Amino acid sequence: MAQTATATAPATAMTTDAGTDIGVGIAARAVDLHREHGRGSAAVRALRGVSVAFAPGTFTAVMGPSGSGKTTLLHCLAGMDRPTRGSVWWGGTEVSRLSERRLAVLRRSRVGFVFQAFNLMPAMTVAQNVELPGRLAGERPDPDRVVEALARVGLAGRERHRPGQLSGGQQQRVAIARALVTRPQVLFADEPTGALDRATGHEILALLRAGVDRDGGTCVMVTHDPVAAGYADRVLLLADGVVVDELDRPTAAQVGERLSRLGECA
Template sequence: MTTAAATAAHDGVTDAALSAVGLHRQYGRGTAAVQALRGVSVAFAPGTFTAVMGPSGSGKTTLLHCLAGMDRPTGGTVRWGRTEVSGLPERRLAELRRTRVGFVFQAFNLMPAMTVGQNVELPGRLAGRPPERAAVREALARVGLAGRERHRPGQLSGGQQQRVAIARALVSRPEVLFADEPTGALDRATGQEVLGLLRSGVDTDGRTCVMVTHDPVAAGYADRVLLLADGLLVDELTAPTAAQVAERLSRLGG
């Protein structure tokens, strides 16, 4: 997407679910400064699945964290819909994160002493708005874990634990779901099941999903792939095959 197109989306000319203009992120100062992002502009349409890829150190995880409000850009702006979030006070940003976006990570981040149901409820309880039990059961049923509310994470396989993490992310019905290497700790077959769940959320619920991955097969589930290198958005693929992603990524040294 050109900078002009991204800017248009960012300004509300189009109805982007998520957009960024001119994102910069610098870590450190002086001669030790590292430019993780160098002016990235991009927009994500509602109900689309985007994979973000690039070599190690390309800025893909930094981009995800800035888009998700987990890291503050040092320049540029981020909007969720038409709400600019990059300059919000931390408390207000935290409130919006709990209601408008969901997160799935490679490390499932489940509390081992809590039941599956309690883990799904946890973000809402921390926000003072615990979900109804029916909503928890529905979220678990959506990921194929109906009736597992009273199990502990240690009683589940890795793939099942990732399903719990997805249910936890979905229970608040977020507009945008961010996934950071969601299949990185899973075997191929289990990873494909998880990717199928993410894909279904886009196709069935109209959710917007943004996923960082290093795996061309995972990226093949996406509607488009953004390729980063040295903190810049350098290429974009639409409806790619895994082979096309792998070939293009190899040119970048990824």
């Protein structure tokens, strides 16, 4: 049976308190999400029924011990991995049931992803790196949008530089510009400061925070750093593939203490 580009949200989660379509009030969400790797007795259950929603204009940090499922959750939410069971929604669209082709088209316009290792092409200029996802999709790049995206991350005038001419923090800014150039509704970030020194990491976190506060964007970030989590509005704590706690605007000390109780050395 052919798969459709849109689907109707479950009746149990159709409306907000105001009675409007939840697609308006929720940027992304997971419903009873399960993910298994492998089969039979060797199967590893990375996610065990996670349900979580992310409202527009919010910054969420996802944390937990090694092997807790936080990166798997991020990849499923971003459409980079398929859940074994359950559903993923961007607004009012269920994306976990789309074909790979339709998912790829929607992903380019609706979400952005920032990797820890930058994932830039060293032989390309900064501008070409920002344009690359669109070019791979067969789209003609918009030079004005590229310039705007680089200006937003503080790299105006660096369009002709190559990644090797930039610091690690500047390279991560290029990666963020690449993720923002399509003006996504949700920005997913996997350990975006993991390869940076603390001072540069703070600059990147402040940039992500500004994208939420200034532009009303939604950011979901996996991190192991309690200080990084302190930039978020809330912190989701995972252990053994389930959400075990949620902290509202916690301090780094509060996050570190809760992580210690989960068995992670913060």
